[in-house]
Amino acid sequence: MREQISRLLVDAGCQIPASDLIITTGSEAFRQALKQNTNLPILATLLPRQSFERTLAESGHSRGRVSAIYLDQPASRQASFIRHLLPRETQIAMIYSGDSRSLHATARTVFAAAGLPDGVFGWVNATNDGVSQIINDDRIAAVTVTGSVRAGKAIGAQAGAALKKCVLELGGSDPFIVLNDADLDDAVKAAVTGRYQNSGQVCAASKRFILEAGIAEAFTRKFVDAVAALKMGDPRDEQNYVGPMARFDLRDELHQQVTATLDEGATLLLGAEKIEGAGNYYAPTVLGNVTAGMTGFRQELFGPVATITVARDAAHALTLANDSEFGLSATVFTVSVDEAGRFSRELECGGVFI
Numbered sequence: 528m529r530e531q532i533s534r535l536l537v538d539a540g541c542q543i544p545a546s547d548l549i550i551t552t553g554s555e556a557f558r559q560a561l562k563q564n565t566n567l568p569i570l571a572t573l574l575p576r577q578s579f580e581r582t583l584a585e586s587g588h589s590r591g592r593v594s595a596i597y598l599d600q601p602a603s604r605q606a607s608f609i610r611h612l613l614p615r616e617t618q619i620a621m622i623y624s625g626d627s628r629s630l631h632a633t634a635r636t637v638f639a640a641a642g643l644p645d646g647v648f649g650w651v652n653a654t655n656d657g658v659s660q661i662i663n664d665d666r667i668a669a670v671t672v673t674g675s676v677r678a679g680k681a682i683g684a685q686a687g688a689a690l691k692k693c694v695l696e697l698g699g700s701d702p703f704i705v706l707n708d709a710d711l712d713d714a715v716k717a718a719v720t721g722r723y724q725n726s727g728q729v730c731a732a733s734k735r736f737i738l739e740a741g742i743a744e745a746f747t748r749k750f751v752d753a754v755a756a757l758k759m760g761d762p763r764d765e766q767n768y769v770g771p772m773a774r775f776d777l778r779d780e781l782h783q784q785v786t787a788t789l790d791e792g793a794t795l796l797l798g799a800e801k802i803e804g805a806g807n808y809y810a811p812t813v814l815g816n817v818t819a820g821m822t823g824f825r826q827e828l829f830g831p832v833a834t835i836t837v838a839r840d841a842a843h844a845l846t847l848a849n850d851s852e853f854g855l856s857a858t859v860f861t862v863s864v865d866e867a868g869r870f871s872r873e874l875e876c877g878g879v880f881i
Contacts, residue, residue, distance in 0.1 A: 554578045561586040581720070658682070663689050672696070673730075696730065698827040699855035702848035703733035704870065706841055707741035709860035715749045718833075721858060723757060723811055726770050727831035731855045734828055735817075736835045737844045743837045747815060751796050754811050754833070759802075771806035772830050778807045781830040788814055788823035788834070798832070819850050827853065841866060849875045856880065 662685045669692035672682045679697040686693035721733035762770030772778045798812030817834040838844035856878040859870045871879045
């Protein structure tokens with residue numbers, strides 16, 4: 528890997544021998560590399576731009592010796608497959624959604640430049656019927672899908688019928704829990720990033736903000752002010768934090784969910800507006816007084832919309848967090864080691880950030 532990346536750097540005009548370069552994969556590896564007592568340049572790969580910039584700022588290092596290759600969804604998905612499956616001499620066939628099929632050309636160019644052998648990475652344009660045929664093909668050993676719950680149910684059923692291994696990475700409505708003892712400034716900063724990075728279009732993004740009653744008013748005020756300050760516009764301009772949504776129909780569906788939640792009794796604190804003009808822009812939105820029976824609490828809001836729900840106490844916050852069919856991850860802000868331990872044990876999800 529070091530040799531291949533070094534070759535790419537030379538092709539780009541950066542004459543850096545692989546032995547004189549630290550290459551990291553993912554956010555945590557990049558964070559650990561910054562802690563090392565070395566003056567070697569660092570190339571961070573497979574991490575979002577925002578994660579790179581935040582980690583670099585927190586480390587106190589200058590940008591001078593650090594650079595990055597940003598790989599966001601869906602590009603990071605295929606790069607992750609390559610990284611994990613190549614050592615097992617496994618071939619990969621990607622089936623792209625209709626909105627991202629142009630990525631195959633870019634992916635093939637990048638992987639070929641890195642020295643990936645012919646035939647290891649391929650792509651297939653397929654209808655739903657075609658996908659079914661592929662799953663049932665004896666040459667296919669396993670299936671994975673990243674998409675909606677509806678797509679996951681369909682693919683999972685077909686893979687099960689064919690006795691094929693299957694991994695489903697579907698939707699999420701992750702809770703972000705703030706208890707009374709939390710540092711509100713830190714919590715608000717993390718909340719804004721957790722909800723609005725990539726314009727809120729992340730399956731494991733924080734979506735349901737569950738606040739213990741004692742800090743609910745103060746957190747909400749700080750949070751709304753921070754969200755209102757976000758700049759929206761062309762994502763190629765680094766001054767902008769919120770870009771367009773992936774498709775018009777996704778924006779329309781999100782707006783319908785927001786409207787339904789407001790009709791059910793939620794309070795509009797910010798946004799709830801489709802922006803006119805080119806691009807699928809939706810204003811960063813915050814909904815207050817959201818209760819467990821409302822659309823915004825029960826369904827995944829896949830876009831720049833946050834819902835705020837007030838819990839009576841920590842136990843009620845835990846109950847609210849688990850009152851969901853989703854279960855990707857959760858975030859808890861507290862200084863109590865005991866509460867952190869309890870939430871990490873009792874939250875019904877795949878991962879917990881404390």
